[in-house]
Amino acid sequence: MEFRYLGNSGLKISEITYGNWLTHGSQVENDVATQCVRAALDEGISTFDTADVYxxxxxxxxxxxxxxGERRESLEIFTKVYWPTGPGGKNDTGLSRKHVMESINGSLQRLQTDYVDLYQAHRFDTETPLEETMQAFADVVRQGKALYIGVSEWTADQIRQGVALSKELGFQLISSQPQYSMLWRVIEEEVVPTSRELGVSQIVWSPIAQGVLTGKYKPGQELPAGSRATDEKGGGAKMISRFMNDDTLxxxxxxxxxxxxxxxxxxxxxxxxxxxxxNVAAALVGASRPEQVSENVKAAGVTIPAELMAKIDDVLGDLPVTDPGKTAEGAPKQRVA
Structure with missing residues (x-):
C-alpha cells in the first residue's frame, strides 16, 4: 500500500481508501461486511470512509x-454530515449548527470512537449561512471530535469560500470528495486547479464508474445478475444509468x-x-466480497505510462463528461427532508 498526504496537512492516508456506501447495512450482510473490512486491513488499507446517511x-x-479492537491511532476514519437521518425531521438534515453538533455525536457513538480524523460536509447547504456551518465545524474540531474538515461535491467557488472561513476560524479544510473517473471528469477544469492552489486534496468516489469500467457490462447483452445495474431497491441502477448505453459500453x-x-x-x-x-490523495473503493478488496488494492503504486494515458483518451474520445457545471447542476437546491 502507498500513502499520500491529505491536502496541505501532515495527515497521511492510504491511497486506496475503503468506503461503505451502498454496501454495509444494506446490500451486504454484516458478517460479509466485516470480512471485507478485515480484508482491507490485511491489504494495508488504513483509511475508512462512511457517512451517517448510508x-x-x-x-x-x-x-x-x-x-x-484495532489500534485507533493506526486508522484514519472519515464520515460525513448533511443528508437526512433518523426519522427525517425538520432539523435532521442540512448543515445547521444544530444538525452538525448532533450528528457528530451520533456518528462517534455508532463508530465507537472518540473522534474522526475527517468530518465532511456531504453537500453544500444553500439554506444555512456558510459562516454558521464553518463555526460549527470549528467547534467540532476544538472539542476534539474531528481532527480535520472536508467537503463533498462542492463547486470550486464554494471550496474557496469554505477554505477562507476555515482559516479565519483557525482550523483546516483539507479535502474534497467528488465523483471522478475516466468517464466523469467534471472536476478537472475548476475544482482541481482551485484545490491545488488552496492546499486541498481530492478523495474520489466511484473511480470505476459504478462498475462500468470493469468491462462486465457488454453492449447489447443482458445485465449480469446481482450487479449494480440491477439494484433498483438500493439505488445502484439509478446511479449507473447515465453510463448504460451501447456507445459507452x-x-x-x-x-x-x-x-x-x-x-x-x-x-x-x-x-x-x-x-x-x-491532486487525488485517495480512490474510494467499496466491496461486496473480500476478494474484490484484494483485487482493487493492486492498483496502488502503479504508474500508467504517458503513452497509455494518451491511448485511454484516444479510445474514449469525447465520451467523458467534462462540464464543470455538472457539480452545481447535481447539487440539491434546497435541503432534502
Missing part, C-alpha cells in the same frame, strides 16, 4: 463493529488492450487512472 446510520454501526471494451499492456484488470486500470492525478 443505510440511515447502519453503515457507521457496521464499520464501528468491524474495526473494534463498447468504448469501455476497447480499453481492455490498454489494461493488458500495463498488466492490470480493467477495474485496476480505472483505479490507477484516477491516482495519476497529483
Amino acid at each position: 443505510a440511515n446510520t447502519k453503515a457507521e454501526t457496521v464499520l464501528g463493529e468491524a474495526l473494534k 463498447a468504448r469501455v471494451q476497447d480499453l481492455q488492450p490498454v489494461a493488458d499492456e500495463v498488466g492490470l484488470s480493467m477495474a485496476q486500470l480505472a483505479v490507477a487512472w484516477v491516482l495519476q492525478n497529483d
Whole structure:
C-alpha cells in the first residue's frame, strides 16, 4: 500500500481508501461486511470512509463493529454530515449548527470512537449561512471530535469560500470528495486547479464508474445478475444509468488492450487512472466480497505510462463528461427532508 498526504496537512492516508456506501447495512450482510473490512486491513488499507446517511446510520454501526479492537491511532476514519437521518425531521438534515453538533455525536457513538480524523460536509447547504456551518465545524474540531474538515461535491467557488472561513476560524479544510473517473471528469477544469492552489486534496468516489469500467457490462447483452445495474431497491441502477448505453459500453471494451499492456484488470486500470492525478490523495473503493478488496488494492503504486494515458483518451474520445457545471447542476437546491 502507498500513502499520500491529505491536502496541505501532515495527515497521511492510504491511497486506496475503503468506503461503505451502498454496501454495509444494506446490500451486504454484516458478517460479509466485516470480512471485507478485515480484508482491507490485511491489504494495508488504513483509511475508512462512511457517512451517517448510508443505510440511515447502519453503515457507521457496521464499520464501528468491524474495526473494534484495532489500534485507533493506526486508522484514519472519515464520515460525513448533511443528508437526512433518523426519522427525517425538520432539523435532521442540512448543515445547521444544530444538525452538525448532533450528528457528530451520533456518528462517534455508532463508530465507537472518540473522534474522526475527517468530518465532511456531504453537500453544500444553500439554506444555512456558510459562516454558521464553518463555526460549527470549528467547534467540532476544538472539542476534539474531528481532527480535520472536508467537503463533498462542492463547486470550486464554494471550496474557496469554505477554505477562507476555515482559516479565519483557525482550523483546516483539507479535502474534497467528488465523483471522478475516466468517464466523469467534471472536476478537472475548476475544482482541481482551485484545490491545488488552496492546499486541498481530492478523495474520489466511484473511480470505476459504478462498475462500468470493469468491462462486465457488454453492449447489447443482458445485465449480469446481482450487479449494480440491477439494484433498483438500493439505488445502484439509478446511479449507473447515465453510463448504460451501447456507445459507452463498447468504448469501455476497447480499453481492455490498454489494461493488458500495463498488466492490470480493467477495474485496476480505472483505479490507477484516477491516482495519476497529483491532486487525488485517495480512490474510494467499496466491496461486496473480500476478494474484490484484494483485487482493487493492486492498483496502488502503479504508474500508467504517458503513452497509455494518451491511448485511454484516444479510445474514449469525447465520451467523458467534462462540464464543470455538472457539480452545481447535481447539487440539491434546497435541503432534502
